Amino acid sequence: MAENTKQAFLQYKSDQNVRWCPGCGDHAILNALQKTMAELEVPNEDLAVISGIGCSSRLPYYMNTYGFHTIHGRASAMASGVKVANPKLQVWQITGDGDALAIGGNHFIHAIRRNIDLNVILFNNQIYGLTKGQYSPTSKRGFISKTSPFGTIEYPFRPGELTIGARGYFFARTIDKEIKLSVQVMKAAAKHKGTSIVEVLQNCVIYNNNTHQEITDKKYKDDRTIVLEHGKPMIFGKERNKGLMLDGITLKVVTIGDNGITEKDILVHDAHCEDPTIHLKLADMEYPDFPVALGVIRDAAAPVYDECAQQQIEEIKEKSKIKSFHDLVTTGDVWEVK
Amino acid sequence: MAKRSKVIEREEVVVRFSGDSGDGMQLTGSLFSFSSAIYGNDISTFPDFPAEIRAPQGTIGGVSGFQVHFGHSEVYTPGDNADVLVAMNPAALKANLEWLKPGATIVIDVDSFDDKNLAKAGYKSNDPIEEDNLSGYNIIKAPITAMTKNSLKDMGLDNKTILRSKNMYALGLVFWLFNRPLENTEKILREKFSKNPEVAEANIKVLEAGYNYGVIIQAGTPSYHISPADIRKGTYRNLNGNKAIAWGFLLAAEKSGLELFLGSYPITPATEILQELSARKDLGVKVFQAEDEIAGISTAIGASFAGDLAITTTSGPGLALKGEALGLAVMAELPLVVVNVQRGGPSTGLPTKTEQSDLMQALYGRNGESPLVVMAASSPVNCFDYAFYAAKVAIEHMTPVILLSDGFLANGTQPWRIPEEGEFPEIKPPFVEKPAEEWNVYERDPEKLNRYWALPGNPGYQHRIGGLEKDFLTGAVSYDHHNHDKMVKMRKEKVDRIADFIPPLEILGDEDADLLIVGWGGTFGHLYTALEALHDEGKKVALAHFSYISPLPRNSYEVLKKYSKIVVCELNLGQFASYLRSQFPDVVLHQYDKVEGLPFTVAELKDHFNKLLEE
Numbered sequence: 001m002a003e004n005t006k007q008a009f010l011q012y013k014s015d016q017n018v019r020w021c022p023g024c025g026d027h028a029i030l031n032a033l034q035k036t037m038a039e040l041e042v043p044n045e046d047l048a049v050i051s052g053i054g055c056s057s058r059l060p061y062y063m064n065t066y067g068f069h070t071i072h073g074r075a076s077a078m079a080s081g082v083k084v085a086n087p088k089l090q091v092w093q094i095t096g097d098g099d100a101l102a103i104g105g106n107h108f109i110h111a112i113r114r115n116i117d118l119n120v121i122l123f124n125n126q127i128y129g130l131t132k133g134q135y136s137p138t139s140k141r142g143f144i145s146k147t148s149p150f151g152t153i154e155y156p157f158r159p160g161e162l163t164i165g166a167r168g169y170f171f172a173r174t175i176d177k178e179i180k181l182s183v184q185v186m187k188a189a190a191k192h193k194g195t196s197i198v199e200v201l202q203n204c205v206i207y208n209n210n211t212h213q214e215i216t217d218k219k220y221k222d223d224r225t226i227v228l229e230h231g232k233p234m235i236f237g238k239e240r241n242k243g244l245m246l247d248g249i250t251l252k253v254v255t256i257g258d259n260g261i262t263e264k265d266i267l268v269h270d271a272h273c274e275d276p277t278i279h280l281k282l283a284d285m286e287y288p289d290f291p292v293a294l295g296v297i298r299d300a301a302a303p304v305y306d307e308c309a310q311q312q313i314e315e316i317k318e319k320s321k322i323k324s325f326h327d328l329v330t331t332g333d334v335w336e337v338k
Numbered sequence: 339m340a341k342r343s344k345v346i347e348r349e350e351v352v353v354r355f356s357g358d359s360g361d362g363m364q365l366t367g368s369l370f371s372f373s374s375a376i377y378g379n380d381i382s383t384f385p386d387f388p389a390e391i392r393a394p395q396g397t398i399g400g401v402s403g404f405q406v407h408f409g410h411s412e413v414y415t416p417g418d419n420a421d422v423l424v425a426m427n428p429a430a431l432k433a434n435l436e437w438l439k440p441g442a443t444i445v446i447d448v449d450s451f452d453d454k455n456l457a458k459a460g461y462k463s464n465d466p467i468e469e470d471n472l473s474g475y476n477i478i479k480a481p482i483t484a485m486t487k488n489s490l491k492d493m494g495l496d497n498k499t500i501l502r503s504k505n506m507y508a509l510g511l512v513f514w515l516f517n518r519p520l521e522n523t524e525k526i527l528r529e530k531f532s533k534n535p536e537v538a539e540a541n542i543k544v545l546e547a548g549y550n551y552g553v554i555i556q557a558g559t560p561s562y563h564i565s566p567a568d569i570r571k572g573t574y575r576n577l578n579g580n581k582a583i584a585w586g587f588l589l590a591a592e593k594s595g596l597e598l599f600l601g602s603y604p605i606t607p608a609t610e611i612l613q614e615l616s617a618r619k620d621l622g623v624k625v626f627q628a629e630d631e632i633a634g635i636s637t638a639i640g641a642s643f644a645g646d647l648a649i650t651t652t653s654g655p656g657l658a659l660k661g662e663a664l665g666l667a668v669m670a671e672l673p674l675v676v677v678n679v680q681r682g683g684p685s686t687g688l689p690t691k692t693e694q695s696d697l698m699q700a701l702y703g704r705n706g707e708s709p710l711v712v713m714a715a716s717s718p719v720n721c722f723d724y725a726f727y728a729a730k731v732a733i734e735h736m737t738p739v740i741l742l743s744d745g746f747l748a749n750g751t752q753p754w755r756i757p758e759e760g761e762f763p764e765i766k767p768p769f770v771e772k773p774a775e776e777w778n779v780y781e782r783d784p785e786k787l788n789r790y791w792a793l794p795g796n797p798g799y800q801h802r803i804g805g806l807e808k809d810f811l812t813g814a815v816s817y818d819h820h821n822h823d824k825m826v827k828m829r830k831e832k833v834d835r836i837a838d839f840i841p842p843l844e845i846l847g848d849e850d851a852d853l854l855i856v857g858w859g860g861t862f863g864h865l866y867t868a869l870e871a872l873h874d875e876g877k878k879v880a881l882a883h884f885s886y887i888s889p890l891p892r893n894s895y896e897v898l899k900k901y902s903k904i905v906v907c908e909l910n911l912g913q914f915a916s917y918l919r920s921q922f923p924d925v926v927l928h929q930y931d932k933v934e935g936l937p938f939t940v941a942e943l944k945d946h947f948n949k950l951l952e953e
């Protein structure tokens with residue numbers, strides 16, 4: 001790392017000791033976020049990092065920015081208030097699968113629906129860590145945990161599907177230890193106007209170690225994931241010979257060279273397309289049938305709540321005859337008592 | 339105008355308009371009160387409507403009422419019982435008999451007293467006057483529906499529009515009863531229906547027809563005259579409690595230089611505050627209609643962190659949902675005002691009715707030791723003052739404040755004197771003034787004990803706060819037991835010290851009274867009117883009415899100790915009495931409690947106080 005970049009990166013660290021478990025995926029996500037801010041060169045004072053409750057939600061304490069560690073599940077609502085009150089701030093919401101998708105599910109979908117300009121980092125480790133090992137709304141069906149000793153009997157949420165179902169316009173996925181990719185998607189999230197959801201496949205080393213191992217392990221990662229890039233064909237694999245094609249209305253994995261398939265037949269990723277149909281299919285891909293999609297899956301433009309709110313106020317202020325409290329109370333049905 | 343057969347001179351009169359919930363009784367009542375206020379009477383009004391938007395037509399459950407009390411001297415309540423009842427159908431007559439003064443005038447629309455409607459209202463015969471034994475009342479049987487149709491027959495309007503105007507016929511007739519001119523009402527109707535001048539003219543035509551009907555029947559009907567009241571000089575307008583609260587916050591925003599943010603979820607009877615502020619984008623108000631009550635307060639807390647004057651509005655069930663977030667505001671020591679317009683509870687309870695049963699919830703409804711400020715408005719128009727002062731206390735002391743209103747104050751109207759420049763003080767937010775490197779996040783003002791406010795966007799003041807216990811100086815997370823003890827006490831002391839910044843408790847009535855009446859919040863008008871009535875009878879009574887509940891005014895104990903007989907009156911089972919006992923264990927308190935979803939009546943209070951005085 002060049003000296004000045006390192007300096008810039010350190011500028012976003014607070015004086016607090018980081019207290020996550022050694023080996024926890026959160027350390028890498030924190031690094032990626034600080035690097036993202038350094039690369040974007042956002043002034044520290046213009047950053048607000050808002051979190052709920054859970055291991056991930058301790059993150060604001062480690063950032064030299066304005067930070068608010070709030071209550072369980074409410075980070076989306078708190079962050080919405082911050083952004084609407086002061087749209088000049090760049091607002092980051094730090095949350096986990098329990099915080100955002102269980103207790104905070106309602107606020108999560110409504111923030112997305114409104115399209116408030118929040119950058120949400122969703123740490124998905126498929127477990128409740130801070131309460132020591134209960135299943136979460138993203139735990140796989142059948143998952144064994146302290147509260148599901150015989151396996152869960154419920155299907156998990158898929159964060160990408162939920163985001164798109166709530167009319168989301170930005171969804172990206174990365175892996176905790178892939179810092180370079182994380183910085184890339186976090187930067188895209190910051191640049192996107194509106195609610196950006198970044199799902200980070202995070203490893204809880206204590207209560208759910210290796211939960212994402214079958215796709216994140218170096219040995220198979222290239223074959224079991226696909227890094228999507230806007231405008232580029234959807235090619236993956238160690239040999240770069242596998243790709244995605246449409247088969248009717250579903251996706252299928254093909255091998256370039258087989259059955260006369262060439263690179264030209266492979267789907268080209270269009271993250272900016274407003275229609276989310278393909279984005280949804282990409283976001284829902286699961287191993288072993290498909291590679292898991294990483295990178296920016298969806299990044300489309302739509303009206304942004306906080307901008308519209310400001311704009312509406314400006315327009316009405318311009319039009320209305322009421323310019324002050326005095327104007328308001330003296331307009332309409334008043335009478336004099338002499 | 340022909341000479342009136344008989345004009346009764348009265349100090350005060352109570353009129354109740356009553357009909358189906360679709361009959362336009364709320365508008366009729368509002369128009370009548372506005373006209374009385376302009377005439378110079380003091381007024382107090384109270385609407386009474388069902389929770390259902392359109393309950394089954396013609397039934398008692400669907401009766402909607404609007405009561406206006408106006409007088410030659412000051413009036414503090416909408417009145418217990420009516421001198422004049424307008425009953426648009428049999429159900430309206432049946433539902434209101436309990437609330438009539440002996441010999442009252444009753445105007446009925448005879449056209450709606452058909453067999454079907456009589457049966458729906460539970461009458462067994464076709465003669466309700468006989469059945470309810472109303473011979474002692476002055477009954478005006480007006481063919482309101484037929485006459486309305488008749489006066490509009492040439493205007494080419496559809497039947498529905500015609501029938502919707504019949505409330506104006508009743509209003510015109512009542513205007514005649516009180517010798518009131520129609521001009522102001524006609525002007526308002528023209529403004530209200532400016533986009534639909536046909537409807538305006540139809541309404542005016544029916545209004546005049548109703549008035550003329552009075553002129554025709556006057557030979558047999560007495561009318562009333564109520565002279566204007568002696569009211570403080572100024573510019574006035576009618577205001578209900580909900581609108582007053584919204585406007586109090588607007589002034590607070592202006593006086594503090596902060597932008598106003600409201601995060602809220604619709605809930606009866608608080609919704610009107612949300613609606614009123616939603617319309618005030620011209621004054622820069624940021625209104626966020628949240629997905630639920632929790633998001634209402636959470637967005638407000640976020641906005642407060644970012645530097646706005648942040649408020650959230652709700653009613654009892656909503657306050658229950660906001661409890662955890664309120665605790666965060668206590669811990670983070672951020673300014674926040676939560677308005678709770680109380681209604682009948684528990685659970686969904688009686689959404690459109692009034693009660694004071696959320697006091698304990700406001701004081702204690704949170705986990706941990708979480709002291710905050712609790713205030714209560716005591717009249718529809720002083721909701722304005724208390725909203726302003728709730729914001730001032732929240733900002734200047736960096737604390738959440740719960741402002742209690744209730745269904746009675748929220749919907750009741752009174753004339754409000756528009757405050758003059760300088761009547762309300764400036765609000766000074768305690769922004770950090772020290773250079774960033776010398777400042778600590780939780781260092782405090784030595785007098786008020788508030789921490790200082792550092793707003794995001796200011797270079798160098800970046801800091802982190804949250805719901806975990808804080809180090810008493812740096813604000814860093816601290817699990818130290820001594821520090822926790824210190825912080826728990828510090829947060830309480832901060833709230834307690836606010837007692838030095840609020841007005842002392844006043845005693846109204848006789849200093850050396852034989853009975854001290856104690857009340858709080860929305861019951862003031864009834865308690866004070868009862869006190870005046872007893873005073874007129876030569877009894878020695880005093881009233882101590884609390885608007886600051888946490889902390890209590892500094893002289894509270896001193897006041898209570900002066901009296902040997904004290905009765906605490908409230909619309910719950912004695913929550914304020916319990917609270918006072920916990921604060922002043924040696925003070926003996928009687929209780930007068932009512933939990934019917936209705937305000938006190940002056941009559942029942944008088945009876946009870948007289949009994950206590952005789953004991």
